Amino acid sequence: MASASANTKREKIVFPTEDDVAKAMAKYTFYLSKKFCKERGYFTIVLSGGDLVLWLKKLLAPEYAETEWSKWHVFWVDERVAPLDDTVNSNYKQTLDSFLSKVPIPTSNIYAIDQDCAALGDAKGAAILYEECIKKLVNQNIIRTYKSSGFPQFDLQLLGMGPDGHMASLFPGHYQIKEKANLVTYITKSPKLPPKRITFTLPVINCASYNLMAVCGEAQANAVAKVFKDDFNLPSARLTADTQAIWYLDRAAASKLPECL
Numbered sequence: 001m002a003s004a005s006a007n008t009k010r011e012k013i014v015f016p017t018e019d020d021v022a023k024a025m026a027k028y029t030f031y032l033s034k035k036f037c038k039e040r041g042y043f044t045i046v047l048s049g050g051d052l053v054l055w056l057k058k059l060l061a062p063e064y065a066e067t068e069w070s071k072w073h074v075f076w077v078d079e080r081v082a083p084l085d086d087t088v089n090s091n092y093k094q095t096l097d098s099f100l101s102k103v104p105i106p107t108s109n110i111y112a113i114d115q116d117c118a119a120l121g122d123a124k125g126a127a128i129l130y131e132e133c134i135k136k137l138v139n140q141n142i143i144r145t146y147k148s149s150g151f152p153q154f155d156l157q158l159l160g161m162g163p164d165g166h167m168a169s170l171f172p173g174h175y176q177i178k179e180k181a182n183l184v185t186y187i188t189k190s191p192k193l194p195p196k197r198i199t200f201t202l203p204v205i206n207c208a209s210y211n212l213m214a215v216c217g218e219a220q221a222n223a224v225a226k227v228f229k230d231d232f233n234l235p236s237a238r239l240t241a242d243t244q245a246i247w248y249l250d251r252a253a254a255s256k257l258p259e260c261l
């Protein structure tokens, strides 16, 4: 595959509370779902784990009842390699229980990691099979490609950042951030537990049309300040998008930005 590079300027909006961030994220998702369902009859949305799992519940509000759920195709930007019924570790299982099982998205449009690899803790196998799954959907034209690069282009990715500045399972100082050829890679010694994970690579993340990074809480404030100073040692500072890369912050997460001090 040819290399891909998307380059938008980083934008941000600071909201008073975490609840406001979650509500705004739901609104943004609803708007983009409407746009892409109308334009191409599909909406390809990529989720993360962490707090986002709970924030997604805002999409269950009555004002979003017209969402065309049957046109959604749901992926994970990263996933812990844990059994698919593991309520503590599996992003899929947690999101299924709190949100996905409550909306009529066809089960076949929800792309969890391979069940056997998940059960066996086979991170490499899970990454290979997830990449194959994505390539298949690109061939079926369900996932678009970024210009002529052949790289998948998702409509929207909802991302979170850890206090160390990681996004997806791309951690500072770990080689996965440098991976450019594969779409999906894996880590077996993740600094955030559990240790085995698969993750989209940076070129795939940055080819998305819209990337929304939602960050709340004081624990992330130092990392947010570094990102907005362009400290590219933090994987999250490398986030771009084809159309828009926007950060939604609550006041606590934004508290160390120069304009908020």
Ligand SMILES: O=C(O)[C@H](O)[C@@H](O)[C@H](O)[C@H](O)COP(=O)(O)O
Pocket: 048, 049, 050, 051, 052, 078, 079, 080, 091, 159, 160, 161, 162, 166, 167, 168, 169, 192
């Ligand atoms: O599976 C995961 O662990 C996540 O996908 C991870 O990348 C997460 O998005 C960030 O660590 C932020 O997590 P919080 O929202 O919990 O701070």
